[in-house]
Amino acid sequence: MQIKYGSELAGxxxxxxxxxxxxxxxxxxxxxxxxxxxxxxxxSVKARAAARKQRDKWKNKIWYTIRAPRSPWDFKKIGETLGxxxxxxxxxxxxxxxxxxxxxxxxxxxxxxxxVHECVGQDALTTFIGHHHQxxxxxxxxxxxxxxxxxxxxxxxxxxxxxxxxxxxITQKRVQxxxxxxxxxxxxxxxxxxxxxxxxxKIQTQxxxxxxxxxxxxxxKPIYPVKSVAIRKSQLLQAGVVAGNGKTxxxxxxEEARSEAEINAKKAAALATAMDNEEEEEDVSTPSIIDAAExxxxxxxKAPAEKTPAEKAPAKKAPAKKAPAEKxxxxxAPAEKxxxxADYDSMKVAELKxxxxxxxxxxxxKKADLITRLNE
Numbered sequence: 001m002q003i004k005y006g007s008e009l010a011g012x013x014x015x016x017x018x019x020x021x022x023x024x025x026x027x028x029x030x031x032x033x034x035x036x037x038x039x040x041x042x043x044s045v046k047a048r049a050a051a052r053k054q055r056d057k058w059k060n061k062i063w064y065t066i067r068a069p070r071s072p073w074d075f076k077k078i079g080e081t082l083g084x085x086x087x088x089x090x091x092x093x094x095x096x097x098x099x100x101x102x103x104x105x106x107x108x109x110x111x112x113x114x115x116v117h118e119c120v121g122q123d124a125l126t127t128f129i130g131h132h133h134q135x136x137x138x139x140x141x142x143x144x145x146x147x148x149x150x151x152x153x154x155x156x157x158x159x160x161x162x163x164x165x166x167x168x169x170i171t172q173k174r175v176q177x178x179x180x181x182x183x184x185x186x187x188x189x190x191x192x193x194x195x196x197x198x199x200x201x202k203i204q205t206q207x208x209x210x211x212x213x214x215x216x217x218x219x220x221k222p223i224y225p226v227k228s229v230a231i232r233k234s235q236l237l238q239a240g241v242v243a244g245n246g247k248t249x250x251x252x253x254x255e256e257a258r259s260e261a262e263i264n265a266k267k268a269a270a271l272a273t274a275m276d277n278e279e280e281e282e283d284v285s286t287p288s289i290i291d292a293a294e295x296x297x298x299x300x301x302k303a304p305a306e307k308t309p310a311e312k313a314p315a316k317k318a319p320a321k322k323a324p325a326e327k328x329x330x331x332x333a334p335a336e337k338x339x340x341x342a343d344y345d346s347m348k349v350a351e352l353k354x355x356x357x358x359x360x361x362x363x364x365x366k367k368a369d370l371i372t373r374l375n376e
Contacts, residue, residue: 060084064124066094068101068114071243072201075125075252078114086119094126098208107208109137120249128204130235138168141228147171149180150232153188155195157203160240165191165207166233167216172225183220190219201243207231279349280367344371 061082068076078096083089094114098107110133114126142148149169156162167187175183194212195203206212217229247255344352352370353363361373 057084062122064089064119064122066114066116066124066126069126069128069201070246072205072246074247075123075249077256078126081124089116089119089124092116092124093129098131102208109134110208112208123249127239128236130233131207132233133230138232141168141170141230145174146227147173147175147180149175149183149187151184151188153191154237155192155203157195157198157200157240159199159243160238161200161203161236162238162240163195163200163203164233164235164237165195165231167191168230168232169216169220170227170229172227175224179224183223186220186223187216190216199243200240207234344374 061084064081064083065077066079066081068074068078078101079094081089081092081094083092092115094116095111096114098110098112099105101112110131112131113129115129116124117127118125147170149171151167153165153167154162155165169183169187171183191212194206194215198206203212213229213231217226220226220229349367349370352367352374355374356363356370359374363370365373
């Protein structure tokens, strides 16, 4: 180790004046200069400019309407998804529960899977690629003293679709292996014979509505009593001939527009009816402040004071001539009294109240009470 004295260190310090500080042996960072700060500022300015020029990808995305297959669901609207173009949507898999699909609350544990295969405008057309039951639901079905019989069956429909089905049979008690084998063989034969006579659309409907499960139950019940039967999973392995029957997409669009217009018209009519009922069926309003004050006055104040003999004597007044305007109003008064109540029936409650206020009569009560008060 070389030891340096104070004179040597002072000489190094004087030689480094005006330049950069040397790096220490122990790795301490050197002091930054103004040149480094300038380069950092230039880099940050370029980065900010590049970030401003970068476009927002969300502004270029549009909403696509996901529709179920044409057969057997008639392009039913099942959801929406975002995408920049058709290429980003093709092949996308959409999952939903059967409860959301057809409203069956007992099938809330069944998950349906659809894959987008074509885009027409903003409509994403899909293919049914299978379903499965949730794992926790299957576990709840299997108890300690019960038997489980499951299998994997590959079937081909009449229109060439290759489908894999996985039935699950739960017996009421534990059973021997020979009994399980007999039940498994019976269920397999029944599923294969059913699929060989059905199209892929029929297989879909009978799997989801429980018809196929009920047929399996009837087939295996004579062998041993069962607790439950389910097609716990289905999977489309290979597509076949696409069915061309059914409604077209344009017909579906027109039907949806017509049904939406009908719903909007019904909502508007219901709203107008509710507003009319609120106006006509008003509750009895509370008495005014003046009526309440008069009701609280004592009886002595309400009774009129006795008049003196001079006040009782009738005062003689000179007959005054009526002005032409007063005569006209006097002639119009009988005509107003003779007006039928049918005019009041056609009026609204607010108009009737205005007439009562002008006549100095109370305005509380229902429409019939107001009309009776006006006819008095």
